[in-house]
Amino acid sequence: MDLDGKPLEDENVYLQGKKKVYTAKTNIDGETALMLPKGEYYAVNFEFRDSLEVLNIEAGNYTRTDKIRYKYIGSKAIKRRALQRKIEAELWDSLVKVNAFRDSLAASRSDFSGFSSKLWSKNKTDLFDKIRRRAEEDKKKLDENPKFFEQVGDEVAAAMYRNRGRWKNKIIVTDLTGSMYPYLDQVLSWHVLDYNASINNQYLFFNDGDKTPDSKKIIGQIGGLYYTNGENLEVLTDKMLETMQGGSGADSPENDIEALLNAIDKRKTNRTEVILIADNHSDIKDFELLYQLKVPIRVVLAGADFGANEQYLELAFRTKGSVHTLEQDLENLYELNDGEYIKIGRFQYRVYKGKFLKMDGM
Template sequence: MFFFVNYIIGQDTISSQPTSCGCCPSPYCQAKSTPCSTNSDCECLMMAMTGGGMCTDTVMSCKDLVPCQNDNKTCSAANTGTCQPLGNSFFCLCPSTHFGPVCEYRGTGTDLTVLETILNGSLTNYDQTVENVLNRSNWTNMVAVVDVTGSMQPCAAAVYKWLKLAYDKLNSIKYYVFFNDGDNKADSLKVIGSTGGIYGIPTTNLNTTLAVMQAAMKNGNGGDGPENDIEAILFGIKQCPTCTNLIHIADNQVTPRDMILLSNVTLPVKVITCQLNSYPVNPDLINIASRTGGSIHTLQQDIINLSGIPVNGTIVIGSSTYRRTVNGYVQIA
């Protein structure tokens, strides 16, 4: 049995024999691990899916890792899912008959009719903010952090459609993070910084990207109003440290529960507001952009100088006016 462990992004994947793996249970570790990086914490481990090697962090103990099934490909008792690496663990891509992080539930999960009708072209009247913003921007080398809870299906579909049309642009979105605020976890169990329901995937294969997005949607629908936006943003930065742009496809109708973590964000966040409709832009989303040196983007506007506005200064977004205070932006009209 092999284990999925944390990728060290940017290191080369190399060919290796089973005996050169690092943190695997016996009898597979009969030889010394193979160095693959100047980082002394890294070793070359055998990959469960391919049999090749990957350079990975092995500081953690083997007992802290989560195993796949004996065939190294499936990850539920019913052998219905396919393992995909996710940080220090894994999640499952499930067949249509099951859903859940390890395909533990029988059924279809969250209804994805809206997503499917947008992707197949039969529904054209939906929120197209994402497509408009991405089409008029020249960002490259992006990590995209996408809220896929509840009514956010149209916005998630729009991101995927744009990626599919722009797939020949090699410097566009490099890594996707989809988050659903806890995989239907009880609201009382949601802890800031570790709520979960976060799914990440490099954009090297469009079909797999879509499957991961669908898995994130099926496995959780958000629950209470506040969501784990910053937790998901931090996950994206960690998984794609070479990405230079971070876009956050955010639900304007809800407030992040974990704004206290915002000081840990190391990239400017370009916030694309979805579900705006006739409502004003959520001040918390403006503050995410402002405090990270990022920007706010709506269907009609790109506001890029939020952090440069002085305290007590104002800005108009849509039909609403906001004032910058020492504690952030507040709506005043």
């Protein structure tokens, strides 16, 4: 049954023994039946939910009927949401192009934007000056209005500024594939604000495997990871440019977990916060490595206009971390009980066994 107690029809059920997997499909009442050999353990799995339970069918001369009930989000709902995310990602890609044109017009009116395109320039002196001036302007605005970043829609900068007191020592893991270029202004400007405040930062950028063809990418060994202490603006921008030149990500899903594991190994202390600046519209390619993360991950979502990507919510849930959007800091997600709702922006999400599902607009 689903989380509201309604039958789930046409759900695939798998009972995996040592040598054979037994399969069945639920009927209109959400029920199915299987006859299993005795003397074996069976793991109960659904299409998108593994290891619900392990059944011990003991050996012996007997006949027994067991009735078991499970609650589950439902594969149809999960597939609908996956399709919806794909549509949102395609819409976001088109918006990025529109925004790039809009930003090019804005750049003609202001010297304090469009840094990502200027990274390729051989003359960095002018670029550094503009970044510093942008940071100075941001600081003035923040002194006047602490919610300035929220009002102008700077998602990354807003989250970093709100949590500046708690994230004093941090390693910032940033997706630098093509769809993230519009956010580089915020990253660079924030670095200068942080640097002026003498805050100790480390940076790890990733591009999903440099120019490796998608067919040759091996989970956990994709690469395209670039680390720097970022001791000054020149070092930081050089490392950003090196990452971007290495590759811009061919397919949409990225190697976020591999990058996070690498960053954790490079932390200066065990108390260094691990922050992921993630492309909300790109799924996590190596999500199967999630179990290897043993420290809280602070996820800053870029591009959460249509709601939060459920994979990043689960990432924070599993690691006892947090998720941060333009206006919200979602702490203690791991304390949510099965079936509970949480509102993120304009949308409702429901959690079950650590997995989240967007309930609106399905």
